Amino acid sequence: MTQTTSGPEGTAAPTVQGTPPPIRRRTPRIHRAWFVAAVAFVTIIGAAAFRSLPGLLIDPLHQEFDWSRGTIGFAVSVNLALYGLTAPFAAALMDRFGIRRVVAAALTVISVGSLLTVWMTAAWQLILYWGLLVGLGSGSLALAFAATVTNRWFTERRGLVTGILTAASASGQLIFLPLLSWLVEHHDWRPAAVTVALSAFLVVPFVWLLLRDHPADVGLAPYGATEFVPKPPPVPGAATRALRVLFSAARTGPFWLLAGTFAICGASTNGLIQTHFVPAAHDHGMPVTAAASLLAVIGVFDVLGTIASGWFTDRFDARRLLAVYYALRGLSLLFLPMLLAPSVHPPMVFFIVFYGLDWVATVPPTMALCRAHYGEDSAIVFGWVLASHQVGAALVAFLGGMARDVFGSYDVVWYASGALCAAAALMALVIRKGRAEV
Known part of the structure; x- marks a missing residue:
């Protein structure tokens, strides 16, 4: 004997008498993906404290220590x-061990490396603690982390989420830079280093308790998806996979154009x-706290x-x-030497606002082009493109x-x-359309 019950869309669906109808999970009003993005945002903010400190x-x-600026710049590079x-x-390790474990370990390494700088007495220790340890930890929380979260948890609004997570680094700078500059000026640089260490360490339990690796872990489809996506199995050989993706992408022209433009970025x-910027402004008589406030x-x-x-980008x-972004950035840099002065004046404020709007606006379209050309491997490909970004940053920090x-x-x-930004604008125009765009 059978009876009918209401189906998923209000239609009748037969069930065997005595057998309870299947339990349907209620769709939350706010998708869990937005909470995961919020946790990632706070994580990146906590890790961003170290990025506020090198210029100070x-x-x-x-x-x-009477170390040359070139030596200190080398450690930063x-x-x-x-x-x-x-x-x-x-990014490959996150596919192997999960986002949560990799992020928690990275925050711990940042905390340890920053704390050890308090006791350094030689330049090689600065390179080891600040360059190596903090560099490795922060690299694990780079924009490839944002790309992994976006790719796993969202199929719609990816450009918007990418922009939000990219902005988290700037938000961290906004929160920490005035505090750190005040500590450096009034209490020496060591309390500032301890503050960076504590900020990274305090985020660890927050990540461990709230961050989830995949929508399937909580029985949900990605935001915007029309069907459930099962969690993929762990991918062994993280280093091998990262290199294999690099060698595959390196045989394509768009990879080199994206890597070149992002290196200039x-x-x-x-x-x-x-x-x-802070030492350059200080050269012109501007107080350190004023220059840090401009940043x-x-x-x-x-x-x-x-x-x-x-x-x-959507x-x-x-x-x-x-x-457009690179052309405008290059134009603003040509005017900067004429704007530096002992005090803050309206043209300098205009430069700061203009440059701020363009600071990492390049990330969402670059990440979108990686997705269009390289599909499921786009997070790792973007990781390599980001590597070129940081190599370019390292060279200019040293030079x-x-x-x-x-x-x-x-x-x-x-x-x-x-001049380099002008070249990047031309390079961006010759990138061909990806498969997804076509």
Whole structure:
């Protein structure tokens, strides 16, 4: 004997009498993917504290230990290079061991490396602690982490989520930079290093309790998906897979164009402004706290610009967006040497706002182009593209310090970076459309 019950869409569905109908999981009003994105946002903010510190340490370390700016810049360049080179392997490790374990371990390494700098007495220790340990830990929380979360938990609004998670790094800079600059100026650089260590360590339990690896872990489909997606099995051989994806992508033209443009992006942001803006402004008589506050303002407008860029990426051609972003950035850098002065004036404020809106607006369209060309391997491919970003940043962090030692100013670095941005705009225009776009 049978009876009918209401089906999923209100239609009658037969069931055998005595057998209870299947229990249907209620769809939450707010998809769990947004909570996971929020946890990732807070995690990146906690890890971003270390990125606020290098520019503040150059002068104090130079004065206390008599290390050259080139030596300190080399330690920063090691950090920046490892930040990028670690990313593709970290993305593969997340496929092998899960996001939560890799992120918790990375935050712990950042905390240990930053704390050890308090007791350093030689330049090689700065390179080991700040360059190697913090570089490895932070590289595991690079934008490849954001790409992995976005690819697993979202099929819609990927550009917007990418923009939000990218903006988290700028938000961390906004939160920590004024505090760290005040600590450096009033209490020496060591309390600032301890603050960075504690901020990374305090996020670990938050990640362990709230972050989840895949929508299937909580019985959900990715946001925007029309059907359930089972959790893929762990992928062994993380290092082998990362290298295999690199060799495959390296045989395509779009990879080299994306890597080249992103290397220039890193050179003109992390390597140049983030590392050398504060000492360059101080050279012109501006107080360190005022210069650091200007960087924090960049962080405010970076959040707005990056989220807006994600929204644009969901609607417009990513290649044209990149060309516009790089062209405008290069133009603004050409004017910067004329704007540096002992005090903050309206043209400098305009530069800061303009540059902030363009700071990492390049990330959402770059990540979208990786997805369009490389599909399921896009997170690892983007990790390698990010590696080029950090290599470019590392070179300018080192060469910028050398240029300051040789020429006595940073002017030549600003002009050279502006020219590189113009080249990146042209490179972006010749990237062909990916399979997904076609």
